[in-house]
Amino acid sequence: MAALSKSVIARIERLGFTPPFIANVAALGDSPKRGLQDYIAKNHHGSMTWIEETFERRSHPQNLWPDAKSAVVLGMNYGPESDPLLSLDQTDKATISVYARNRDYHDIIKGRLKEIAGLIARDTAADVKVFVDTAPLMEKPLAQQAGLGWQGKHTNLVSRDYGSWLFLGTILSAASLTPTNAEIDHCGSCRACLDVCPTEAFPAPYQLDARRCISYLTIEHAGPVDLELRAKMGNRIYGCDDCLAVCPWNKFAEVSHEAKLKAREALNAPSLAELALLGEDGFRLHFSGSPIKRIGWHRFLRNVLYAVGNSADPELVHIAATHINHSDPVVRDAAIWAKTRLT
Known part of the structure; x- marks a missing residue:
């Protein structure tokens, strides 16, 4: 197995991401697939028909790309400067989700991810693919497998270092990269x-x-x-x-x-x-x-x-x-x- 080079890790930091977390794609198992099946069976996806239509590809990264061996998961912190719920009491004003109060994060992250992916491909001589929430890839289970955080009771990713305010980007690689330790659930009895x-x-x-x-x-x-x-x-x-x-x-x-x-x-x-x-x-x-x-x-x-x-x-x-x-x-x-x- 290969490790990411120091130069790649340094570039990741300079581009504003969390340290890289790496998952062995084959180790993901079928738990996410079962969860997705249950989600669709209960019609909890509503009118988002593309979730059901892409079920097979979405259910495991290797169904989307058979050559994938590793997933490099990166987060970008978008923590707000103040409590985003304060505006809920200003009823003549509008409340907009924190992530949408400036530029579209896809535009910010994707180009940077492509740069990092290119460096990984150069070092490993293996193909890579970049994902930012626009393809049928379940990124949160990969992020938990890689150790960036865990899926909380609200189904979003939670990190012990960054809380709830993280955008996710994933680079799938055909190279076998040394994985980081998976994260466990830390929600406890909190609801x-x-x-x-x-x-x-x-x-x-x-x-x-x-x-x-x-x-x-x-x-x-x-x-x-x-x-x-x-x-x-x-x-x-x-x-x-x-x-x-x-x-x-x-x-x-x-x-x-x-x-x-x-x-x-x-x-x-x-x-x-x-x-x-x-x-x-x-x-x-x-x-x-x-x-x-x-x-x-x-x-x-x-x-x-x-x-x-x-x-x-x-x-x-x-x-x-x-x-x-x-x-x-x-x-x-x-x-x-x-x-x-x-x-």
Whole structure:
């Protein structure tokens, strides 16, 4: 087995990643596959049909790439400068998930990963492939096998050194690299992440029903949100950080040093009224380079109108009324619902 060279490890550090963690791909076993089968069988993936469609490739890295022998797992810290849940009490403002308050992390990480992968390929004379959350690769089980962290009861990765605020990038290699020690679960009896969820999206520890998850509802779900859940979304217009933010392991987390991941002031508790009146061109300009742009203006506006309806601020009635005759039926429905809630 080969070890990563000192020059590669130094370059990884300079590019802003955690130290490298390495998993023997064959040692992953079939536990992630069984978990994925159960997830799909319970329809917890909702409308994310690509999860089921890519099940075989997704269920093990070697199904995706048979030559893969090792996985180099890297994290990039995006720890916020302040408590991201503080804006939940500012009901005339919007709450945006920490990861989406600046540049799209895919754009930041992928190029750097490709550089590192090229160095590994040079040193090992073996093929490599790079992944940043855009291919059917279950990165969190690999990260736990490699020792970067463990999947907590909220199903996200938790690290003893970085808490919950980590982006993951994976380099699969056809070389046999010396693995690092796997991590074990350190959640213990804690259930803070489960109890804080406003929509009760966790039917059991280590299980997530995406159909009730605010991140899914605001980002992946295209149609109207069930009436029962709208009122529980509060002012969260893109993603949700509640289960991440309350994790006790965050006491070891550090504020991100990556300038492109630091929140833009304009995306820290922005005005709901201003967001609702952006217009389609204004939306595209305001969120240029942001992951928020990918959901499109109509879905974004739907989310903002739900937040308006939850604001309990009668001064925002005119904002809802502005969109009652919108051409999109889902936006129209959201506007009517919001106006009804405020009058």
